[in-house]
Amino acid sequence: MAQSNLYSRVIGTGSYLPPDRVTNQDLAERLAKQGVETSDEWIVARTGIHARHFAAPDQTTSELALQASRHAIEAADIDPQSIDLIIVATSTPDFVFPSTACLLQNKLGIKNGGAAFDIQAVCSGFAYAVAMADSLIRGGSNRTALVVGAETFSRILDFNDRTTCVLFGDGAGAVILQASDEPGVLSSALHADGSHANILCTPGNVNKGVIEGSAFLHMDGQAVFKLAVKVLEKVAVEALEKAQLSASDIDWLIPHQANIRIMESTARKLHVPLERMVVTVGEHGNTSAASIPLAFDVAVRDGRIKRGQHVLIEGVGGGFTWGASVIRY
Incomplete structure (x- = not known):
């Protein structure tokens, strides 16, 4: 039975990036060997991306999730056995099934029989997962949730298509909600x-x-840009109104790290100063469902995000899906 005074709070964050950091110059040299032309200047001008990380051939999405989860559990200072809900947002699972969340549960050694499942909303996945975990905790079904965004997007990129292969990277981010x-x-x-x-x-x-069909990512960049800018502003305003706050109350905006132009456009529409936006796209690229929790953890660990501050997260992705949450850290 739901308890009216029950909430969920972020008590720990964590993230992980594979060791293989690939700069734009590195990528341009790799692509040139197969006749695809690009450059650091071309990529930066269009996206703001300078580098990204690629998983090693033997690194799975669940392995990236495991490292990020361990860091979040350590930061929260909890016993992993107290985690009774695991939600993994991913579009690049280890298998068709079982879920990456179940694989992660096993790798963490959690034996309490708590729920574990994946959410597939692409780049909006982490926003969806936070909303789902919050609802389950508020409803009294669960007390401690591990919410993860993890991706190995390098596995679904067509490296003959310079309009998409330069955009994405691999990584994982996690939060503990209690x-x-x-x-x-x-x-x-x-x-x-x-x-x-x-x-x-x-x-x-x-x-x-x-x-059957193509296993590679396909994107109409201009159409995505136009739709993303439109819906991100609307969903952010909706979440703020539900929280009975205004954009001026937000200490930090953490948008999905897709493209610096989309991010800056959204911040301007919301009248949020650019210096209050957490930006990691330059070093991470677009890590899809992992991008928001990765950026969240970076800003927590470098001291920007402090207890009691208001954080607005928002994402938009294939589906088409979009979502936002307002969090008092």
């Missing part, structure tokens, strides 16, 4: 419109042991 009588996650707003599925998708599927 039941509290003090407000933490103040509000969430989630949306989707499947009529835009074709502008950002990986349309392949497995049938009788073989992949």
Whole structure:
């Protein structure tokens, strides 16, 4: 039975990036060997990205999630066995099934039989996962949730397509949400419109042991840009209104780290000063569902995000999906 005075609060954050840091120059040299031209200047001018990290051939999404989760558990100073809910937001799971969350539960050695499942909302996945975990905790079903965004997007990139392969990277971020009588996650707003599925998708599927269609990411960059800027402003305002706050009350804006131009445009529309926006896209690239928790952890650990401050997270991704949450850290 739901308890009216029960909330969920972030009590720990963690992140992990694979060791292989690939600069734009590194990537340009790799692509040149197969006849694809690009440059550091071309990539930076269009995206703000300077480097990204790629997982090693034997590194799975669950392995990246494991490292980020361990850091979050350590920061929260909790016994892993107290975690009774694991949600992993990912579009690049280890397997078709079982879920990456179940694999992660096992790798963490958690034996309490708590729920574990994946959420697939692409780059909005972490916002969706936070909203789901918050709802379950507020409803009294769970007390301590491990919420992870983890991706190995390098596995689904077409390195003959310079318009997409320069954008994405691999990584994982995690937060621990725990039941509290003090407000933490103040509000969430989630949306989707499947009529835009074709502008950002990986349309392949497995049938009788073989992949049908394309297993690579496809994107209409201009269409995604226009839609992203439009819906991110609206969903941010919606989440703020639900929390009974205004943009001026937000200490830190953490948008999905897709493209610096989209991020800056959204901040301007919300009248949030650019210096109050956490930006990691330059070093991480677009890590899809991992980008928001990665940026969150970076800003917590470098001291920018402090206890009691208001943080607005927002993401938009294939589906088309979009979502936002207002969090009192």
